[in-house]
Amino acid sequence: MSLLALAPMLAVLLTGTAALLVRGWPRLQRGVSVLGTLGYAGAVGSLCWQVVSGGAVVYQVGGWRAPFGITLVADALSAFMLALTAIVAVYAVVFSVRFIDDRNQRVYYHPMFQFLLLGATGALLTGDLFNLFVWFEVMLMASYVFVAFYGNAQHTAAAVRYVVLNIIGGVLMLLGIGGLYATTGTLNMADMARVLADPGGVTGAVVGLSALIFVTFALKAGLVPFQFWVPSAYRAAPLPVVAVFAGATKKVGIYAIIRLYFTVFGNADLSVAVPGADAGSSIGFLAPVLVLMGVASILVGGLGAVTRDSLDELFAYSSIGQIGFIAVPIGIAAASTGSLRHLGVLAALVFAFHHAVTKGLLFLSTGVIRDAVGTTRLSRLGGLADSSPAFASVMLVGGLSLVGIPPLAGFFGKLFVFDAASRRFAVAAAGTETTAGAAAILLVLVVGAVLTILYSTRAWMGAFWGGQTEAVVRGRIDPVEVALLSTFAAVVLASGVGFEPIVQFADAAADAALDTDGYVDLVLGGERS
Amino acid sequence: MSLALAATVGVLFAFGTFLLLRDDLVKVVWGLAILSQAANVYLISMGGITEPTGDTVPVLAEYYAPFPETADPVVQALVLTAIVISFGMTAFALALSYRAYQENETIDVTEWPQ
């Protein structure tokens, strides 16, 4: 029972309310929002410190003990995801103060930003399946407002599509949750894990029901074939919020997949024989689904990004592809047992960290360009490197990290993903089964990496090299924004150079994700019967 | 009883899906509202009425031994929450579709910009 598990949620909740209360004083509101987000980062930081040094913490909301009440569980996996959310959130909110014009900020920008964070934080911390649904809806409500934020024809059309899609997703998730409650008799994730681990228990319908929930998670993560909302929504929302969408809220979908399948279903005997998966893996059925979706995401995202003309669309497609790079190792982990499963989850987490900071930096940099030039169309950009060499180097760090050049964060992300894929290949080759599947995964990963190099180069050369276009000559790059982003670039650089602590943290997170017994003990404690 | 519930859920889902596939935005929003209601009815039917014991009715455990037949309170709490959420979502969707209609000057979603 530690208040630390509650602290991040409390920080955003109080900040959001305070920002609404002082909405008559725009400057004060901005101050509250920035300070509150810094406070949030501080709370997340101390929570991470506690989790790493002293072990996971649990908070029973309202004093109702699990499994009856709602439990907040902050184990290493939650803390890891919270940490990357906090990094992106701090930069996004400070950048918004400069980037969003005053009149728009005065509306409900800052309170909504805090509620977006609140939804993400709640979803990462909660230990209750239905509560997860509620936090998803909180997160979505705020994101609807942001997609419709600028409110012209294109934005409202994108928002309507986004809303319709996500309400359907919410309905499907409710169906899955209701079914799981009917079969297991509980909504607490730890209690559900305990019930499912009981041999001879009812597990038949669980696979199908979880598929309904999985669809919603995949929709949040933007995996193919649920990716089509991503480009239009990302083009419509304000760019600092897009940084949070790509950096944090998509990762909540990934987190939920890992939590539900690896932690909750980890010990269940959901005997569904799947070709290509180890016999010992209880969630082998997830592997082909996730790998196929991941592979398709890599191809669709990569090919889409290569052909787009505007930078924000290019990065939107790129983040579809990069989510594929996260999904594939999770699929490999689902097919495997033992150390390879651990490696798969670790690879996904490391890549998620890399993608959050890198894509956050790139979307904010796109914001700088839109602020200065007024457009992000590559055909109307050129020669930005001459206008501001400092900004060019910031964006170069982001681009190189996306490509995966050592010693940047992206290199380690790709390294772990390829490591997991090649070990899967080795396992398949050692066994009697065919190696075609594992080889195809490796091939697509290589193709995806090549596509990443292609579109990153294209974005870089189109915007920064060549002669200055008329729009670029007239534009002025805001030095304050560049100064802010250069510290973000330093974070990306530092997280690559000093990679050891991050990989240790991710390692602890992967341990926590796979340790079903530990999770059950942590939440239910002495109450376990 | 469960057959009636199942039929209701089925009809609601069929009707909601049908409306959802129309190109008139107002009908789409109606479809969403009906789908949400279908999910709520489904949630209620997931609880059922259980054989009463001291464990299922902890509030009454100290009072008297022959427990009355009880409906599962958890699903009702879930449905309450789900109703509130779908209520808010529908209100937002309606306001948004009005705005989208103003901006795009048509409620035919197939004529909107990509």
Added chain:
Amino acid sequence: MTTVITRTTARIVVPIILVVAVSLFLQGHSLPGGGFIGGVLTVAAFTLVYVAYNLDYLEAGVLDREVDYDRHIGQHRTVAAYRRLFVFGLAVVVGSAVAGLFVGSPFLAQTYTYVHLPLFGEIELASAVVFDLGIYCVVVGGLLTIFSVVGAE
């Protein structure tokens, strides 16, 4: 819709709805009811007034204030009041959720006590009512803002 029949019905029905709303709100912590449903019913009563009369009737007819008909609905005093009610409600909700932390109870913890009042006898005072009051204000403020603004268009 502003026919004589609607107006007469509204005159009779609105007070009844409001009383039911208040009773549902007050019993919410231990019986069916609560802030949300009480709030929705209150909104229903207000909406009925809006439908039977018009958007400015509350301000001009009931509160007897000057109404500036040319202003955009977003700047109307009633709408501003609804917004304030929404924010106030949210603050009450958060405040009552956090209050427990200051006395050493968990987040969102609730308690209750019995007081003896003359005439009423023994009545239950639950801290959950404060939370419900916040919800009530959020629902009433939020929904009426939406209805007035969208309705005015």
